[in-house]
Amino acid sequence: MNPFPYSDDNKRYHTLSYHNRHTYGGKVFKAVIDAGLTCPNIDGSRGSGGCVFCDGGSGYFTADSAVPISEQFRRERSRIHKKHPNALVTAYFQTNSNTYCSPERLGNMLREAELCGAAGISVATRADCLDEEKARILASINIPVTVELGLQTVHDTTAERINRCHSFAEFLGGYSLLKEHGLRICVHIINGLPGENAEMMLETARRLGTLRPDGVKIHLLHVIKGTPMETLYERGYTPLRKEEYIDIAVRQLELLPPETVIERITGDGDKSKLVAPLWSADKISVLGGIDKRQKELDTWQGKLLGGEENA
Template sequence: MHRFYGLAARLRQSFGERVQKIPLDFGFTCPNRDGHLSREGCIFCSPQGSGSGLHKLSMSIPDQWSHWQEKLSKLYTAKLYLAYLQSYSNTYCSREELKCALDQLNGLPGLAGLCIGTRPDCLDNEKLALIKNLGLKETWLDLGLQSSNNATLERINRGHTAEQFAEAVQMAHGHGVDVCAHLIAGLPGESKADFLESVRFLNELPIAGIKFHNLFVGRGTPLKKLYDAGEFTPIGKDEYIEALVEAISILRTDIVIHRLKADAVPGELVAPEWVRQKRIVLNEIEQAMKKKEIWQGCARPDAPDEPPLWYGPSGSLPATSRGALPGALNPFGKRV
């Protein structure tokens, strides 16, 4: 039984074969780091902005692509790839600069789609139209929310509000660009109830995907200062799994789950140690869902009697259900 709608299933449905992501570093920065909003960044963000750092090595985009393609080809049988613009905020620029960056993707061997990591305050209609007009079969906007609680967003120095995030999602949806929202469990001052409320907030927006993250302490981050001072305790493994499984149970059935836990790059992690145990944690998540008979959306009032067929790679989500708007009918004739 497939208990949730994962990205691997979605990509198999789109392309009929395995697809891998290749991270690309274009050298963009972030308004939360260049002084426009702040120079500290979000309290959890590493100095590298979650990127590879290859741009600082003067490596061109084609060379970065070849570098990762060679590495991935030894691990997987994939021949198709999604370009993942991962480092910092990849639409924090003019339309012309964004077009110049995206033009560098032309001709990359095996390019099948695109994922663009950015912030809700770095988008406009012109940039979204440019992204949509690339005409790729899969185009995702990785958009950080982290929490729907504005007090939390201020506490973690996000530099935007939940309302700004919602406006950016609606704008992207209007252009036909799929949004993958990022959400973090274990943020300072937040409880499981706050985390679940953020899931409900996202359910009411036309998002098409979600990434779940557990907050960990990384080197060089403002969060490490709080941790060293004894002012922050990371979320425990069991606590995270409990919150995640409950979050999945209330998540809309059409939303693609891109990630179930956060991972630290080598040398970055300070705490907690369980973050290193990726395979163990994923297995425990699976076992917890089986034990509690949980599957994505099962606790929703509009839940079907069993997991939908599209949770598996051979299924197919009805086109009218992707990123369903609040109040729209879902595939089961019920209100979202």
């Protein structure tokens, strides 16, 4: 019998498909939108050059930002509906930092997505691009809003090494602000950052778990062509091996509350630009490896947190 409560398919972690089935009653897909914004770590206001792994703002499948948001959404929705006619479609503002603009512009972006029939909105951003007024605008939208907040690591030494140009304390400030406004938050972390060992990655999950986020995306660091990370790789950066990544992810899951939705547990980048680690292109094998390892160890999400539901 599966010991994990938030599953109906033998998974031992709280998958996004489980969450979508139980929240929306079926499949949900994201229409990726490029709102044409930049990032304070690219335009020089906090830093320049971006995080070492940044590939133009993490938006892989985006349309031209000159196309109006409603049109981008409609195009994405028809593409999705060709294959999944009954799926709900949410608008995902993914490229760069999507609250790095005036409150008026943010409100207009969100309302445009709401008016063109999105079932929900996800907004990817950094904690240092939030303030009281923007949090109020995000919370005023009448369809479900998730803020996807980049943390990557709780270790400021690593944050400096990867040119993140923001600290864990700043992340905590942005996180609390969003919580105070009742917003749903999905936090992104990355395994395999330069200079980090397994214990440091577990510490990131441990501290994140105490915040009880609504969702977490666990990423593997991808070395992408043309990024500063490619230079670090040429100079000797060693990517995680597949078995290492699987082991770390399984142990991180033990530290995250069972209610937290694991919205991603392996990378999903542009394969044509991937330099390393090449094993990560086989996503099915990584996901299967995580399931297998959890069964071998008889472990599951939140196992180390105690509590009745985890007994």
